[in-house]
Amino acid sequence: MSMPCFAVWAPWGSLIMAGAKDVENRRRPAPARYTLPLEVLVYQGARWDHTLEMGRFVDLLGGQAQVAELLARAWQRERILGWDLIALWLGLQIDLARRAILGTVKITGCRQDSKSRWAAPGAWHWELADPKPFDRPVTYLAGRRANSFFLAPSPNEHELFKPHDGRTRRVDVRVECPDVMITQPGRWGNPFRTRRVDSRWAVEQWDRDFGQWVDLRNRYLKPYGPCDTKAAALGACIKAYESWLRSNGQLMARLPELKGKRLGCYCRADQPCHGDVLVRLAEET
Structure with missing residues (x-):
């Protein structure tokens, strides 16, 4: 609640x-x-x-x-x-x-x-x-x-006062207090998003140099889009985030900081979220 x-x-x-x-x-x-x-x-x-x-x-x-x-x-x-x-x-x-x-x-x-x-x-x-x-x-x-x-x-x-059980996990900040926020514009925020274009779905990445969103189909090959359904686009968005994260040596080196923490995001528990990638990779370190 x-x-x-x-x-x-x-x-x-x-x-x-x-x-x-x-x-x-x-x-x-x-x-x-x-x-x-x-x-x-x-x-x-x-x-x-x-x-x-x-x-x-x-x-x-x-x-x-x-x-x-x-x-x-x-x-x-x-x-x-x-x-x-x-x-x-x-x-x-x-x-x-x-x-x-x-x-x-x-x-x-x-x-x-x-x-x-x-x-x-x-x-x-x-x-x-x-x-x-x-x-x-x-x-x-x-x-x-x-x-x-x-x-x-x-x-x-x-x-609000629910004690932390010590597990690395993603939480909805509207339901439980986090230890670390993983939303934009923070360090662990997802630079990718989905957007509907006509009857299909595109996966876009925020380009810091140009200050705008860039359609990944112009930069990468599949599976990053375009997609026929929103669910497929969300899955591609998560894959794009994991690929981006693994290529970022500084963030990979800091993954152990997330171990045992509650990672806060506004995605509901039943929604796919880049926080699930962070949980899995943090536990692997």
């Missing part, structure tokens, strides 16, 4: 969990496929949001000018220290964990005229309530940008 999740930069996720931030500013309204109020997971990414001045941040939290100036100087010396001082001064019990799911919160409304001091002009204001932080943030390699909205494992099904 999966549950809606939205990603934010640090420290906003921590402040949402502390109950200090009651509005999330977005360019778009909440997804129409969901009915509000909606309980969602809160994922805090690795990146810190340095776009807001420290003084303005303290003002939003109801601080005084002198304290804002003091914290601003601390911010210039050591940015993380600045946040720690704010937490200490405000008495907030916040966890600054990054690349982690921190807990759940309810999206109670979505409007453009919120009266909250956190509401930014011209943005959609997702109104938040009832934050429930986890006892321990769950490390989760979402492979998603901040401000994105996606599906993650549902903690209600205990899948």
Whole structure:
């Protein structure tokens, strides 16, 4: 089972969990496929949001000018220290964990005229309530940008906290937490894809030099296409990936790093995936 999740930069996720931030500013309204109020997971990414001045941040939290100036100087010396001082001064019990799911919160409304001091002009204001932080943030390699909205494992099904059994295997990141992401644009991502052309299927490769997808039938002989069915094209895509991987000495040398890890991708468990190639080759090393 999966549950809606939205990603934010640090420290906003921590402040949402502390109950200090009651509005999330977005360019778009909440997804129409969901009915509000909606309980969602809160994922805090690795990146810190340095776009807001420290003084303005303290003002939003109801601080005084002198304290804002003091914290601003601390911010210039050591940015993380600045946040720690704010937490200490405000008495907030916040966890600054990054690349982690921190807990759940309810999206109670979505409007453009919120009266909250956190509401930014011209943005959609997702109104938040009832934050429930986890006892321990769950490390989760979402492979998603901040401000994105996606599906993650549902903690209600205990899948998010499923212990690793020590086997090298591919997992659907919407169902189980991975140890290593193998999606693009990462090191282990698949540079090949399938695309329908008229009534047949082509296998294409991303060309870094030209910045575009190249049809493999113009570069390689069969079995890399064209194919009559999507299933055949997916099989050819996986074969092309294995051939490409075996020819890459640097990646082959790093395959042992994947041994005993859960390799995260967005392919469903019943779909063919290049992660199966990585699992097999990692176990062979």
